[in-house]
Amino acid sequence: MCATYGFKNSKKGIKSVKGKIKDQGVLFKTTQFRESSLILRVFLKYRGLVSILAKGIRKKPENNLLNSLYTYDFTLYEPQESGLYLLSEFTLLKEFNLFDNIPAWTAAECAAELYTQIIISSEENPAYYDVLQSYMDYLKIRSDNSILLWWRFLLRIFRMLGIAFPLDLCAVCNKKKLQIVAWEKDTGRLICAECLKEANYPEYYELLTSSAAQILHLLPVIGDYLDKLHPDSQTVEQLNHLFSDHYQNHFRKPLKLHSLEVLSQFFQ
Ligand SMILES: [Zn+2]
Numbered sequence: 001m002c003a004t005y006g007f008k009n010s011k012k013g014i015k016s017v018k019g020k021i022k023d024q025g026v027l028f029k030t031t032q033f034r035e036s037s038l039i040l041r042v043f044l045k046y047r048g049l050v051s052i053l054a055k056g057i058r059k060k061p062e063n064n065l066l067n068s069l070y071t072y073d074f075t076l077y078e079p080q081e082s083g084l085y086l087l088s089e090f091t092l093l094k095e096f097n098l099f100d101n102i103p104a105w106t107a108a109e110c111a112a113e114l115y116t117q118i119i120i121s122s123e124e125n126p127a128y129y130d131v132l133q134s135y136m137d138y139l140k141i142r143s144d145n146s147i148l149l150w151w152r153f154l155l156r157i158f159r160m161l162g163i164a165f166p167l168d169l170c171a172v173c174n175k176k177k178l179q180i181v182a183w184e185k186d187t188g189r190l191i192c193a194e195c196l197k198e199a200n201y202p203e204y205y206e207l208l209t210s211s212a213a214q215i216l217h218l219l220p221v222i223g224d225y226l227d228k229l230h231p232d233s234q235t236v237e238q239l240n241h242l243f244s245d246h247y248q249n250h251f252r253k254p255l256k257l258h259s260l261e262v263l264s265q266f267f268q
């Protein structure tokens with residue numbers, strides 16, 4: 001399935017483009033632009049997050065081939081400086097047809113939304129692209145309990161961002177513990193039972209539900225437990241909050257994802 005545009009002619013009036021480039025990417029979002037065009041937000045493997053103008057596409061049948069979270073091979077006109085890329089051609093590489101599984105679909109959207117919020121350097125784009133692809137592939141195979149896969153994905157991204165979150169390490173005694181029981185509010189620092197007993201300000205800590213503590217412990221190998229763990233709404237809320245605190249502790253801004261609020265609603 002390949003769609004080609006009459007851009008050789010229509011490019012004339014546009015001064016700000018240079019040569020053609022090829023790159024593959026995941027379509028995050030489409031926005032209507034003027035009466036017949038679209039602006040595509042795409043995460044390209046080698047160029048990262050870009051906006052692409054698809055001129056006149058809404059009048060063409062190829063419009064129907066563009067789906068969010070699908071992967072395409074794009075041929076684009078590159079902008080001179082910052083600005084919109086122009087779509088020349090695209091070919092479908094990979095579908096993400098989980099339309100009948102809204103939780104798994106939403107879990108993928110969480111990743112897309114996260115990628116619009118973090119800063120990724122150009123040499124790291126391919127690594128982030130590959131992690132996103134394998135996450136989406138896994139969601140297709142194991143779409144049950146997708147929030148567990150989301151947390152594991154988020155941990156991977158934390159590591160790539162240089163803010164690895166060791167889930168079995170007590171931040172107070174610095175020992176590897178089997179049982180982490182609470183975290184320090186606002187920093188996400190984890191604490192073991194012994195250290196919590198001796199803490200001067202226990203009110204600064206929030207106790208993990210036993211299910212949340214269990215999931216933290218198993219998260220690195222969560223693939224083996226997807227059928228066995230069924231987090232309740234309190235656990236989901238706690239773990240989202242914990243990961244957001246960890247993120248905020250390093251980046252001074254909360255991790256706020258609209259898609260994650262939607263995903264969490266499936267665990268009531
Ligand atoms: Zn400790």
